[in-house]
Amino acid sequence: MTPGQVVALGDSCLAIRFEATIDPAVNARCVALAWSLEHLAMRGVRDVVPTYSAVTIHFDPRVTDCEALRTKVDALASVPVAASAIDTRLIEVPVRYGGECGPDLAAVAAFGRCTEAEVVGLHTAAPYRVFMLGFLPGFAYMGPVDARIAMPRLETPRLKVAAGSVGIAGAQTGIYPCETPGGWRIIGRTALSLFDATRSEPFLLRAGDRVKFVAV
């Protein structure tokens, strides 16, 4: 794999970019690098954010700078942490598919030229990888979704998507943590809470986790 390209995004942010692709191996490398950087607990570092194919470090420019961080990143790059060393969890998410909970299940079945039960079968078949979190607190971008049910998002987003809604947007699947407008194809809903600031672990998911949907 090619080494990451280090790019300053202004005076308080540094990105390490890998191949721009949605690929579990590239993402695993990002999650591993973010994990290593977090564990260095560097002064002035405010956030380390793994995404599909990059790791972004947000820092306080009063305390540290791009050059100091670049040195740390280079040192880590020469002794990469094996992705297997990262503690990834398998989390089961119970989902009620179809009906009021999944208003787009029929449309996804039509898209895939299959029955609704087959859509559920394909969506629950294997665990998905959590590539990254973003968009909303606790929102996980997961995938890859089987090509047969990888329906593109709605052309016009809904004004209101219920909290816990499970959706598909192309090869991605995700769960809405709160009620919000949204354009993903909603096929079901979970009663699990993705985000609760009052819990000791506020967020159900983190990048690198595997998620297995279970029909209930």
Next chain:
Amino acid sequence: MAALSIVRPGMLTTVQDRGRWGYQSSGVPVSGALDWFSHRLANRLLGNDAGAATLEVTLMGPQLRFERESAFAVAGAEFRLTLDDTSVQMNERVEARAGSLLKFGERLHGARAYIAVDGGIDVPEVLGSRSTHVLTGMGGYQGRALRTGDVIELGEKRSGGFFTHAREITSRPLFLPHGTLRIIAVDQRLTEYLTVGRFQISPRSDRMGYRLEGTASPAAATGELISTAVPTGAIQVPPSGEPILLMNDHATTGGYAIAAVVITADLPLAGQLAPGDRVEFEACSLETAGEALQQMEVVLGAS
């Protein structure tokens, strides 16, 4: 200990502090005071901790009643202020008696003012911060902008260690209806476009981001990319060709090309721009960015 009543809320008045750092990997936006300098100056005038929460006032100011004796200071956008119908100054410590009414009048310059009170605004911390993120209903006073009739609590009063006034602060930014923001290039071609272009802040601008109307970006600049994390101050160029300057409430990740990023020292100036204001961009180096920030920290008497 209820201590501050909202008589009129103004256009958008929210509780803000330095921001909710540490949770961007879970998708939590940072939020926090758009003009970090004025927020800190207001706290500094009272001897508050730099992290104390203030009220961020937007374009049209509120009316507040002090329910207990308290000192306060207002910094940032210039408004005419009265306390019980007597004119009071910005950028200095003012004592309010219990029952005093602070009124914001005409706005002269800038977009956002910060009201600090002795001991800070005391709302519950959510994920380590008191900042309000209105879109997700997180933090601040019940996760929303203040309304008439709200009563907010103040923290423990502080004593000593404050500037009495900030008149000697000559390098305090002057907020005018136009500004030049210094940027660090990320994409050279798009940075050149930003530096030669002429822009104004669109009415479709808020704490999440400012849309920049004016010179359209070069044809077929960029499509949608794979989502990555983005910092506040980043100027994204979506396929529509209308750049967006990301402000503190922006989503943690984005899928558009980043042209350049506004330097930390100039974010306060960005926070003081209002819809209709003109803005220009000037490319600078990381060294210049560091020196500019250092100068501001000296003004604030960083400890």
